Amino acid sequence: MEAKIAPSMLSSDFSNLASEAHYMLQCGADWLHMDIMDGHFVPNLTIGAPVIQSLRKHTTAYLDCHLMVTNPLDYVEPFGKAGASGFTFHIEASKDNWKEIIRRVKAAGMRPGVSLKPGTSVDEVYPLIEDEEPVQIVLVMTVEPGFGGQKFMPEMMDKVRTLRKKYPSLDIEVDGGLGPSTIELAASSGANCIVAGSSIFGAKEPAEVISIFRKSVEGAQQNKQWQR
Ligand code: DX5
Numbered sequence: 010m011e012a013k014i015a016p017s018m019l020s021s022d023f024s025n026l027a028s029e030a031h032y033m034l035q036c037g038a039d040w041l042h043m044d045i046m047d048g049h050f051v052p053n054l055t056i057g058a059p060v061i062q063s064l065r066k067h068t069t070a071y072l073d074c075h076l077m078v079t080n081p082l083d084y085v086e087p088f089g090k091a092g093a094s095g096f097t098f099h100i101e102a103s104k105d106n107w108k109e110i111i112r113r114v115k116a117a118g119m120r121p122g123v124s125l126k127p128g129t130s131v132d133e134v135y136p137l138i139e140d141e142e143p144v145q146i147v148l149v150m151t152v153e154p155g156f157g158g159q160k161f162m163p164e165m166m167d168k169v170r171t172l173r174k175k176y177p178s179l180d181i182e183v184d185g186g187l188g189p190s191t192i193e194l195a196a197s198s199g200a201n202c203i204v205a206g207s208s209i210f211g212a213k214e215p216a217e218v219i220s221i222f223r224k225s226v227e228g229a230q231q232n233k234q235w236q237r
């Protein structure tokens with residue numbers, strides 16, 4: 010699986026979003042991770058479709074949107090129109106309507122993904138991966154969603170290993186507390202899409218951190234380290 014390194018723009022200077030995005034792409038980012046929080050599903054409020062629409066005017070980059078919202082279905086159309094690339098919703102907020110969400114996300118030209126909070130069991134996402142209209146990425150939260158700068162939860166790696174063994178060609182993303190000291194564990198467990206906010210934006214040389222992430226994922230993928 011290809012490595013995708015996605016700086017979380019939550020850690021950027023939101024008042025200079027376009028230039029921060031350009032800087033990350035210059036530093037080697039593959040995707041830009043956009044954290045959408047509604048102040049209800051999580052105790053924090055960030056950005057919505059209008060900001061995605063504004064940023065889209067400045068870049069053709071893949072905008073990996075992570076929706077930490079109570080009613081993901083309501084966001085599909087606005088995000089599609091705004092130019093989002095990936096639409097990753099939470100299983101905890103979509104137990105009754107995930108099929109409808111996936112269908113509408115695809116119809117809107119976006120790539121569907123599902124995310125799970127630390128307390129949610131991994132088997133809850135199997136039906137979404139095995140459906141005839143499946144999600145194309147699973148985002149395993151490695152912190153409680155809501156804020157950047159939290160500590161990585163290594164116990165979440167069981168979920169990543171389980172998913173990687175069961176679905177060898179699935180995009181598996183990890184989000185929360187990723188940095189040079191935690192990437193090895195995440196990569197060797199089978200994660201290939203890496204989200205990181207504070208460790209990238211807080212670094213003197215973000216390009217170096219992005220390159221450490223990439224090497225780690227590529228090495229682990231080559232040796233299939235999760236099989237050991
Ligand atoms: C947290 C967000 C993350 C956050 C990660 O709810 O989903 O994307 O920005 O930040 P760091 O890398 O600082 O833990």
Ligand code: ZN
Nearest residue numbers: 044075184204
């Ligand atoms: Zn996120």
